Amino acid sequence: MNFDSIPYLLFLGVSVVVYWLIPEKWRKQFLMLCSVLFVAYHHWWFSLLLIAVSLLTFEAGMRISPGQRASRWWYVGSVAILILLLAGFKWSVQWAGADTDFDQISWVLPLGISYYTFQAVSYLTERSWNTLPAEQSRTRFLLYMSFFPKITAGPIERAGDFLPQTQTLQAFNIQNIYSASLQILWGLFKKMVIADRLAPWIEHVFTAPGEVPGSLLTLSILLQAIQVYANFSGYTDIALGSARLFGFELTDNFNRPFLAQNISDFWRRWHITLSKWVLDYIYTPLSFRAARFGKTGIYLSLFLSFIVIGIWHGIEMRYLYFGLMHGTLLVLEMNTRKWRMWLETSLGRAWSVAGLVFTFLFFSMTTLWFFTFSLEEFGNVLMQCMRWDQNTSISGSLSNEDYLTLFFAGTFIPIDHGLFKGSFHRWVQSSNRLTAGIAIICLLICILLFSGVEDIPFIYERF
Amino acid sequence: MSDREEILQQINVIFRKGLNKPELEMNEATSADHVPEWDSLNHALLMVRVQGHFQVKFSIAELVQLKTIGDLCDLVEAKMKRS
Numbered sequence: 001m002n003f004d005s006i007p008y009l010l011f012l013g014v015s016v017v018v019y020w021l022i023p024e025k026w027r028k029q030f031l032m033l034c035s036v037l038f039v040a041y042h043h044w045w046f047s048l049l050l051i052a053v054s055l056l057t058f059e060a061g062m063r064i065s066p067g068q069r070a071s072r073w074w075y076v077g078s079v080a081i082l083i084l085l086l087a088g089f090k091w092s093v094q095w096a097g098a099d100t101d102f103d104q105i106s107w108v109l110p111l112g113i114s115y116y117t118f119q120a121v122s123y124l125t126e127r128s129w130n131t132l133p134a135e136q137s138r139t140r141f142l143l144y145m146s147f148f149p150k151i152t153a154g155p156i157e158r159a160g161d162f163l164p165q166t167q168t169l170q171a172f173n174i175q176n177i178y179s180a181s182l183q184i185l186w187g188l189f190k191k192m193v194i195a196d197r198l199a200p201w202i203e204h205v206f207t208a209p210g211e212v213p214g215s216l217l218t219l220s221i222l223l224q225a226i227q228v229y230a231n232f233s234g235y236t237d238i239a240l241g242s243a244r245l246f247g248f249e250l251t252d253n254f255n256r257p258f259l260a261q262n263i264s265d266f267w268r269r270w271h272i273t274l275s276k277w278v279l280d281y282i283y284t285p286l287s288f289r290a291a292r293f294g295k296t297g298i299y300l301s302l303f304l305s306f307i308v309i310g311i312w313h314g315i316e317m318r319y320l321y322f323g324l325m326h327g328t329l330l331v332l333e334m335n336t337r338k339w340r341m342w343l344e345t346s347l348g349r350a351w352s353v354a355g356l357v358f359t360f361l362f363f364s365m366t367t368l369w370f371f372t373f374s375l376e377e378f379g380n381v382l383m384q385c386m387r388w389d390q391n392t393s394i395s396g397s398l399s400n401e402d403y404l405t406l407f408f409a410g411t412f413i414p415i416d417h418g419l420f421k422g423s424f425h426r427w428v429q430s431s432n433r434l435t436a437g438i439a440i441i442c443l444l445i446c447i448l449l450f451s452g453v454e455d456i457p458f459i460y461e462r463f
Numbered sequence: 464m465s466d467r468e469e470i471l472q473q474i475n476v477i478f479r480k481g482l483n484k485p486e487l488e489m490n491e492a493t494s495a496d497h498v499p500e501w502d503s504l505n506h507a508l509l510m511v512r513v514q515g516h517f518q519v520k521f522s523i524a525e526l527v528q529l530k531t532i533g534d535l536c537d538l539v540e541a542k543m544k545r546s
Contacts (some may be wrong), residue, residue: 066524128524129522129523129524129527130524131524131527131528264502279503280527283503284503284507284523284526284527285523285527287503287504287506287507288507288510288511288521288523288526290507291507291508291510291511292511294508295504295508298504298507298508301507302504334502334504337500337502341499
């Protein structure tokens with residue numbers, strides 16, 4: 001049930017109406033039931049697995065009490081089971097040869113397993129650090145693990161942020177419903193108009209890179225980065241908006257990532273809940289232990305952290321290299337901070353713009369690597385990009401529909417990052433009624449008339 | 464000068480040396496957001512120096528909860544009282 005499909009919007013609408021009509025004491029149970037049904041809709045045993053993982057985590061969390069010897073075993077044992085389970089399913093995708101076929105992945109890889117496993121590990125680690133009390137209610141904990149707006153592709157929510165919201169449920173607030181609906185609308189626009197229009201373009205160009213001009217191929221590498229952002233942040237807006245319809249606040253995964261001026265800044269703005277998870281539970285403990293070996297220890301911790309980010313997407317070399325490329329640039333940035341700061345002071349705005357362009361180009365290149373299946377394929381695309389001597393120009397290769405796609409993609413980032421500051425609903429709510437009304441009508445018209453024609457899945461659902 | 468002020472002053476010295484920033488002046492409310500050089504690379508190295516200087520040992524759980532220099536002073540003070 002894709003977030004941009006009619007069945008999902010109907011499911012969401014009915015759930016929201018029933019949720020606010022039933023007595024408050026039943027609301028948590030109702031949401032939990034909706035969540036389990038949502039997962040079961042994809043495959044019944046996905047629900048059973050989710051319930052089993054949640055109960056294991058809940059029971060382990062109750063038994064982890066810092067300072068006790070048995071507690072350590074509960075922590076190590078439960079985390080090991082969770083990680084082995086996740087790794088087993090990730091391997092099964094490879095083993096079944098389903099890594100290239102989205103439909104096959106959705107049968108082999110349980111829905112949301114990467115996301116809820118990381119949530120479970122986060123909860124257990126916080127318990128072992130004694131920074132979080134043990135949750136006493138199975139219903140609340142199951143709701144934390146399974147809440148359907150975030151099950152498909154995150155955000156990876158912290159128990160400390162979500163569980164308190166299940167204790168005191170928010171009262172009905174029409175302003176909140178309006179604001180959440182706007183967020184969903186903007187998410188639908190990003191996914192259906194930007195990402196879904198770009199998807200067939202990208203697929204066409206990268207299926208036969210030798211048959212398109214180098215200039216078009218180069219442009220497509222940049223557009224692919226925009227497509228991934230529109231797809232994933234579109235999903236996230238729909239997820240956050242859906243949660244807010246029930247009065248729950250989830251953590252945003254994006255903060256205008258293409259304004260980042262270096263790669264460490266980028267990772268503070270892109271897939272924030274994953275990078276924060278890796279920072280808190282992998283990098284920080286590792287680096288504190290490794291710091292006794294000086295900077296070498298820190299660099300190794302950083303590389304290991306980025307390897308985790310890479311293989312979290314799947315156990316494949318391309319994901320591992322993706323992590324290593326980002327890790328390498330981060331180490332370079334750490335070592336050149338002094339002269340980068342000097343350049344920033346000397347060159348001012350020009351340096352900031354150069355940093356912004358470089359970061360975007362680097363991300364675009366690593367995204368290309370992320371979606372290609374071999375070094376040979378990656379090299380082939382890059383070689384084809386150099387073929388600027390062809391007599392075919394971009395303009396000769398594009399149809400009117402392509403120009404429209406280019407218009408939407410080209411104006412999207414300045415509007416999203418610049419005008420809306422990454423948040424359409426906040427912008428509308430701070431605008432006057434006329435401007436807000438025009439903006440909403442324009443969005444609706446764009447979604448109705450200019451959406452991509454193919455049914456494209458959400459990219460991060462496959463991880 | 465109280466023990467607390469003494470700890471803060473010594474932490475300032477460690478950070479100045481570790482970050483190679485002699486003019487750095489931090490107070491209890493200072494966090495990594497206020498000092499650009501205090502990034503995740505330097506953070507671990509600085510904490511190791513603080514541990515060594517005060518002859519105390521921090522756990523990972525204690526370290527991940529540190530947000531400000533005031534939190535660090537609290538932690539050092541508590542550890543020194545215990546030892």
